[in-house]
Amino acid sequence: MAARLVSLALLIVAWYVGAHFAGPRQLPDPQAVALAIANEASSGDLFVNLGVTLLRVGLSFAIAMALGAAMGFAMGRSRLADRLGDPWLVVLLNLPALVIIVLAYIWMGLTEAAAIAAVALNKIPIAIVTVREGARSLDQGLDEMAQVFRMGRWARMRHVVLPQLAPYLAAAARSGLSLVWKIVLVVEWLGRPNGVGFEIGVAFQLFDVTKILAYALAFVAVMLLIETFLVQPLERHVSRWRPRTA
């Protein structure tokens, strides 16, 4: 914990030093950014924009994880599903995020559905690849055990399969959450009238570095809270059976 605080303090010191040499137009100092955050917060804009962006992140993340996990599981368990799905997967994996976003806006209009679909489509192939790996490495011995003791379909899923997939789902969720929020900002910039991405787009046109940093840092703080109070406790709960290593 102490090491983390020292490291954070060093980052802020480096920022001050950088701000001193670069000047306030290129890099405002931490104080100025904090003030800008406070201003945006007092007008209420900050919370509206953060809330809207968070909602988009949550929705597209949930859709991408649900579809990605289901398809990844199917492809990991069935050779046929893997053969059928793999070419699509390769195409999606290698299609640049920007192309998916632009096409979604052209085909579906500048709508909320297009924005969320574009973000989800960017995340789905990565979730598929991770979960497929997990489904391929399921323990056959435990599967046979469940079979001879005639465990029901739901019990097998919950007590035999999901705990084995948990590390893969956690990895997909971790990398997915950070990827999704980065892409959501691009989507907002290109075709939404609000959200953190939209505000950063406006600030870019005015070369307002203070505002850009204010919104970026505020959102990073939100994600940090989610990580600390949601993701980590969940991981601890899921891995409670593992013998502790120092």
Add this chain to the structure above:
Amino acid sequence: MRVEAPVRLEVAIKHKSYSAATGGSLQIISGLTLSLRNGEVGALVGPSGCGKTTLLRIIAGLDRNFEGTVQLPDHGRLGVVFQEPRLLPWRTLEQNVRLAAPQVSDATLDALFGALGLASHRHHYPGELSLGLARRVALARAFAVDPDLLLLDEPFVSLDDALALRLRDELIDLVNRRPVTTLLVTHNLDEAIALADRVFLLTASPARVVAEIPIENPRTHRSPEEIAVVRAQIASKRKEVVV
């Protein structure tokens, strides 16, 4: 009390082979027949690699790629103890047993855990146990389903002799308390003679039954000397299969 169904196991396998990695096929079992009457304990003895585990997997319904027939007890519930304990590492011992046997009563579970010396471990996770304890949990799980047919695949292998002997006694105790048709695979002839009512001697691959030896004396009355006598009888019958 459970109503006794006419339980019986009847196995007739004409042919079972694997396709080898190098091409061609490898004959594992050929012309093997065996049957067990209600409540009988049978032991399959044979050299390692002779196809005993394959036979058990066929009977358990895990391998359907064979020529022949397997007749299980009607609506038979299976209790299986695999060579490895195969416990769910993310569930406690009690949850492991209850997941396989959802209908088990608290009293039965208490009795089982007590008999196998697991009472103080019920809320532990399998990763916190020694192999000996984990094997006992696997035994408890197989008994908890109140099986019509119990299949045991070398349940005491890779345990030290003293522990294997103790677990063997515990198993004898459990089988005597509630008779259940049981098929045990082992490469240890003494173990087979100590536990079984009927010993099936198998040849090396392809496996088939070369001798079926009934053992008259009840399980609880078999001293090491008597086991040695039966062993000598079997040895004189079939020199090549003694292991």
